[in-house]
Amino acid sequence: MIEINDLxxxxxxKKPLFSKLNLQLSEGRIxxxxxxNGAGKTTLLKLISGLLFPDGGEIKTLGxxxxxxxxxxxxxxxxxxxxxxxxxxxxxKFKEIYSVFYPNFNENxxxxxxxEFEIHDNEKLNSLSYGQKKKVLIAFGLACNTKLxxxxxxxxxxxxxxxxxxxxxxxxxxDESKCVIISTHQxxxxxxxxxxxxxxDQQDVIISQPIEKITEKLCFKAIxxxxxxxxxxxxxxxxxxxxxxxxxxxxxxxxxxxxxxxxATFANKKRMQDLFNNIxxx
Amino acid sequence: MEFKEPQAIYLQIAEFxxxxxxLENWKTDEKIPSVRELAVELEVNPNTAMRAYEFxxxxxxxxxxxxxxxxxxxxxxGKVSVFRKQQFLESELPVFLKNMNILNISIQEIETxxxxxxxxxxxK
Numbered sequence: 001m002i003e004i005n006d007l008x009x010x011x012x013x014k015k016p017l018f019s020k021l022n023l024q025l026s027e028g029r030i031x032x033x034x035x036x037n038g039a040g041k042t043t044l045l046k047l048i049s050g051l052l053f054p055d056g057g058e059i060k061t062l063g064x065x066x067x068x069x070x071x072x073x074x075x076x077x078x079x080x081x082x083x084x085x086x087x088x089x090x091x092x093k094f095k096e097i098y099s100v101f102y103p104n105f106n107e108n109x110x111x112x113x114x115x116e117f118e119i120h121d122n123e124k125l126n127s128l129s130y131g132q133k134k135k136v137l138i139a140f141g142l143a144c145n146t147k148l149x150x151x152x153x154x155x156x157x158x159x160x161x162x163x164x165x166x167x168x169x170x171x172x173x174x175d176e177s178k179c180v181i182i183s184t185h186q187x188x189x190x191x192x193x194x195x196x197x198x199x200x201d202q203q204d205v206i207i208s209q210p211i212e213k214i215t216e217k218l219c220f221k222a223i224x225x226x227x228x229x230x231x232x233x234x235x236x237x238x239x240x241x242x243x244x245x246x247x248x249x250x251x252x253x254x255x256x257x258x259x260x261x262x263x264a265t266f267a268n269k270k271r272m273q274d275l276f277n278n279i280x281x282x
Numbered sequence: 283m284e285f286k287e288p289q290a291i292y293l294q295i296a297e298f299x300x301x302x303x304x305l306e307n308w309k310t311d312e313k314i315p316s317v318r319e320l321a322v323e324l325e326v327n328p329n330t331a332m333r334a335y336e337f338x339x340x341x342x343x344x345x346x347x348x349x350x351x352x353x354x355x356x357x358x359x360g361k362v363s364v365f366r367k368q369q370f371l372e373s374e375l376p377v378f379l380k381n382m383n384i385l386n387i388s389i390q391e392i393e394t395x396x397x398x399x400x401x402x403x404x405x406k
Contacts, residue, residue: 167325195327
């Protein structure tokens, strides 16, 4: 669905953000794009959708070169931004004006999502709070039924019940033909929804793997306090005891903890890359 | 201090389904929720829900009718018990035994509690 080869991009000549970035994202999954602040997550998403142009390398989105911004590509991409300004329309009018760009837009679905979020479509966009506006855009974006759905921090600003509604709506909206990319720091909100993880750091993709492949290689579990061996990638003490990310040499099933994975990745970048590069070759 | 780590999500989902079967909320040859319905209810990725159903299908606890959906197998309860017993022996019993050892509890002492428990929880 998305293929990136040797991508180079910089905002300032002397400070390249990406130099030789490679990444493939497949359909049928909800990809979580993670990285520290300033790692270039939003930039990467903009490059994928044709909002920024690469300095070098190649991007293929839905089979197109995104920089060409072909309407046939754009009608199959919806991008939910973290920061946005909305026109001074009612939700009704917003729908009428913008839905024409998306041939698969489904009005019933839009209304259904809105009512699940408890928003009335006669309201003015600018009378809504940030969280409510976001819910309108989420409802609209999902109702567009695009092949590619990009969401930058979708749960920021959502109240507690809305987060649960969001997860339900997302669980019902994904299918084999769709690719969803969610960039987020709120990993606990989306823990059970994301089923593929990409971690970005300093011009590079460190890991990009489906969850089942990660838990095949790594085990997330409690270990005894004085356990030290080279199989441990990361460990921490907490209320839950002594927790660690260890090499899964006994083929154990464990629940992936995204935060732990994130720490483990940054503690052992090279090892982590090697561990998962072997998967590709095997 | 050591806690039991949470299980992989697909196994938690499988357990949720087993529970429904044991409690007879879902009965033999009855259609169970679709992968999508289950994913929405539990707020999980449909791929994970699918993995749970495949896991249960491999253990012949549920079966798939192509194009129609998943159903509860004959003797699903029996098979759930087998699966649960295996799980208990593999993951819960070791913790139990370890604690017995740490706290110096003899097997005779446990037996007394067990006999009492069985007496007061006689199956109807």
